[in-house]
Amino acid sequence: SAVISQKPSRDICQRGTSLTIQCQVDSQVTMMFWYRQQPGQSLTLIATANQGSEATYESGFVIDKFPISRPNLTFSTLTVSNMSPEDSSIYLCSVGQGAGETQYFGPGTRLLVL
């Protein structure tokens, strides 16, 4: 299994600002994903982070709001831009080892926007 770390673990931000969340994996992985979990809700996939190309976004999520970088096979960042209180959520990255295989999740970043 992969060991995944995220920074920061939590943050409180003012509306209108941006926050960049980092995800680091202890081994090279093909697939990296970013999820959002709104308070009391389940997880929703934001985008798939592709190494060497643009991220693939799910319906309802756009690059201007959630820009993603994937500079190599062990690291990715998600930026939450121009934040509003509705962006208050837990943001989780995950890694997959191939289609049809287990995904492993980071500990999450708990974001509160005031």
Next chain:
Amino acid sequence: SQQGEEDPQALSIQEGENATMNCSYKTSINNLQWYRQNSGRGLVHLILIRSNEREKHSGRLRVTLDTSKKSSSLLITASRAADTASYFCATTRYTGFQKLVFGTGTRLLVSP
């Protein structure tokens, strides 16, 4: 949109009892996975069952899959207070990318 629906939404039992959670999904799947989440933290992978499997065991966990009914169940036997958590099913429908679609989750409370 969420593919999986789980029931019950919340379950409260005593230590030593068994807990059963059910998950239903809408489309064909490649596999189904169960995850546990403690107090809004990261998800812990519990078990993966493939579409051609019907039952799988891991310690005190038993998972069944009925693709004809598009449903799965997670049974935790002899539950412990430490099992208190939210449990999510997630399905993979291979489309070239491995995308997980999560169910709504079941909040399990195990009282000593």
